[in-house]
Amino acid sequence: MSTTLCGTSSLAETFRAHPNRRYIEFGGKGGLGKTTFSAATAYWLAQQGQKVLVFSVDPQASLSDIFERDIFGKGPVEITHNLFAQEIDADRHIKDYQEEIRKKILDMYGLEKVPDEIEDYIQAAAAEPAMEESAIFDAVVDIVVGRDYDYYIYDLVPLGHALYYLSMASIYDEWIEKITKLREEMQEYSQVAAIMERKKESEEDQILAELQDIRQRINVSSGILTDREKTAFFFVVTPEEMIILDTQKAAGLFAKYQVPICGYIVNRVVPPQLAQQNIPEYLRNRIAMQERYLKKIDETFGAGVLARVPEFERDITGMEMIAKVADSLFGGGA
Amino acid sequence: MPEDEKRESLLKRFGKSSKELLYGMAGHDMTRFALKTRGSMEHLFILITMGDLLGIPILPPYYSLRLLPYVVPQISTWKRRMLRERDLTDALA
Numbered sequence: 248m249s250t251t252l253c254g255t256s257s258l259a260e261t262f263r264a265h266p267n268r269r270y271i272e273f274g275g276k277g278g279l280g281k282t283t284f285s286a287a288t289a290y291w292l293a294q295q296g297q298k299v300l301v302f303s304v305d306p307q308a309s310l311s312d313i314f315e316r317d318i319f320g321k322g323p324v325e326i327t328h329n330l331f332a333q334e335i336d337a338d339r340h341i342k343d344y345q346e347e348i349r350k351k352i353l354d355m356y357g358l359e360k361v362p363d364e365i366e367d368y369i370q371a372a373a374a375e376p377a378m379e380e381s382a383i384f385d386a387v388v389d390i391v392v393g394r395d396y397d398y399y400i401y402d403l404v405p406l407g408h409a410l411y412y413l414s415m416a417s418i419y420d421e422w423i424e425k426i427t428k429l430r431e432e433m434q435e436y437s438q439v440a441a442i443m444e445r446k447k448e449s450e451e452d453q454i455l456a457e458l459q460d461i462r463q464r465i466n467v468s469s470g471i472l473t474d475r476e477k478t479a480f481f482f483v484v485t486p487e488e489m490i491i492l493d494t495q496k497a498a499g500l501f502a503k504y505q506v507p508i509c510g511y512i513v514n515r516v517v518p519p520q521l522a523q524q525n526i527p528e529y530l531r532n533r534i535a536m537q538e539r540y541l542k543k544i545d546e547t548f549g550a551g552v553l554a555r556v557p558e559f560e561r562d563i564t565g566m567e568m569i570a571k572v573a574d575s576l577f578g579g580g581a
Numbered sequence: 582m583p584e585d586e587k588r589e590s591l592l593k594r595f596g597k598s599s600k601e602l603l604y605g606m607a608g609h610d611m612t613r614f615a616l617k618t619r620g621s622m623e624h625l626f627i628l629i630t631m632g633d634l635l636g637i638p639i640l641p642p643y644y645s646l647r648l649l650p651y652v653v654p655q656i657s658t659w660k661r662r663m664l665r666e667r668d669l670t671d672a673l674a
Contacts, residue, residue: 344646351650365653368634372642375633381643419644429626436619443604443612454626454651461644 258553259577261479261509262292268479268509270391270471272401274501275483276493280514280556282309283563284483285402286332287572292398293330294573301400302333302390304383310334310402315565327566331396340382341373377415384415388468414504416469423462430455472506479509481553486516486540491547510553512576513544517558627652627659635663 255261262268271288273281282303289301300323303310310332311318318324320336348369349361361369372378391399434452471477480501484494498508522534545552556575563572628635630645631652652659 344643348646348649352653355650356653362653364634364656365649368631368649369646372633372646375642378643385643423644426626426629429622429629433619433622433626436615436622440612440615440619443608443615454648457647457651461647 255510256550256553257577258481258510258512261553262577265479267476269397270399270401270474270478272403272472272478272480272506273483274403274480274497276490279483279485279490280563281483282313282402283569283572284481284512284514284556284576285400286310286313286563286569287576289330289332289398289400290327290566290569291573291577292400293327296329297397298329298331298395299398299400300331300333300390300396301402302335302387303402304335304387305402313564313569333390335383335386337379337382337386340386341378344382344385345369345373380415384468385464388464391471392464392467416465416472417504419465420462420469423458423465427455427458427462430458473504475507478507480506481509482511483514484511484544484548485514486537486544488540488543491540491543495547508551510551511544511548512553513541513555515558516541516555623655624659624662627655628663631656635660 255264271285273284273288275281285301285303289299292299301310302323311334314326314332316324316326318332319334320339321334323331323333326332349366352358352361352365387401430452434455437452482494482498484490494511501508517530517534517537519534519538522531541555554576556572559568559571561568563569630648633642633645634656
């Protein structure tokens with residue numbers, strides 16, 4: 248699994264060694280702590296004087312919960328100095344987008360009302376299952392091309408979705424390429440007709456211009472996700488058999504999509520020192536099992552393991568706990 | 582002078598007519614063909630991007646919507662053409 252690691256031994260060092268990697272992504276199965284680490288990393292970077300935006304592409308985002316503030320659909324919200332968080336409201340994004348299309352149709356043709364048939368289509372298209380993902384994808388493009396922040400932290404959706412998200416970029420790209428070609432060919436025929444009829448210029452094809460714009464947006468977004476120079480991707484794992492196996496599989500798939508995997512962070516490690524105390528058999532067994540899987544993690548991911556974060560005495564919400572996690576992630580060589 | 586002008590305009594008119602005649606004999610068919618091909622491609626294009634309108638599921642509807650405003654005027658002729666029954670005389674058209 249040494250495919251594309253960053254060649255550093257701690258998370259803090261990774262950030263210092265690669266200051267150009269400004270797009271940070273955390274991936275892994277649901278519930279392992281992606282949001283926690285996204286928030287903690289954002290907190291740490293903000294403490295270092297960087298302007299950071301952490302944003303969620305998950306329709307069931309939990310940044311609001313961890314920062315203990317309702318930020319859903321409110322755009323980038325400043326949590327503390329230099330630290331901004333954003334949860335994308337896909338539904339509202341779709342509604343605004345539909346409205347924009349309607350308005351364009353009314354303006355272009357001077358209509359009072361969108362024709363029924365067209366209105367039906369607009370509504371049906373919004374109900375498509377892929378619509379929400381596409382809307383989020385599009386919203387993310389707006390965020391990352393903005394260049395308003397030093398660091399962008401993607402709180403990615405669980406693995407399956409993340410793969411879908413990445414493959415969507417390449418599907419879009421292919422689709423757009425095909426129809427752009429067709430459109431260009433059509434343009435040639437128009438030009439022939441215009442020359443034969445001795446018209447000066449055939450009118451510019453606005454659809455072609457739109458297609459090229461869409462394509463450019465998709466390329467920017469998927470380009471960032473797979474750019475080794477600008478992006479770092481971290482997997483979150485826990486010392487459990489199934490998680491290790493799934494992560495291995497996912498890492499293989501991600502590598503196929505050229506995602507620059509930078510390292511692995513182990514979460515939920517029950518402090519082994521507990522074993523020295525007087526603890527029930529149940530917990531003792533858990534710690535022994537964990538020991539086995541931690542060894543397996545080290546064997547599987549080797550130098551890729553950048554930090555071990557303990558299971559805390561309470562769940563991670565609020566700035567105080569986020570600071571604790573950040574300390575454990577980045578502080579004193581974990 | 583008026584005589585000259587008259588001759589000139591006659592010449593011009595002759596020139597223009599012969600140009601149109603030539604265009605009619607040689608160019609017009611080609612233009613028609615080019616425009617017709619373009620028209621067919623336009624309909625193919627709408628089919629690829631807006632196929633959902635006929636019940637043919639088409640990939641990413643999100644970006645199709647962005648193209649929708651531009652094809653609004655063609656939608657009804659496109660639908661008519663796509664859903665029309667065909668017969669032998671179509672080959673002659």
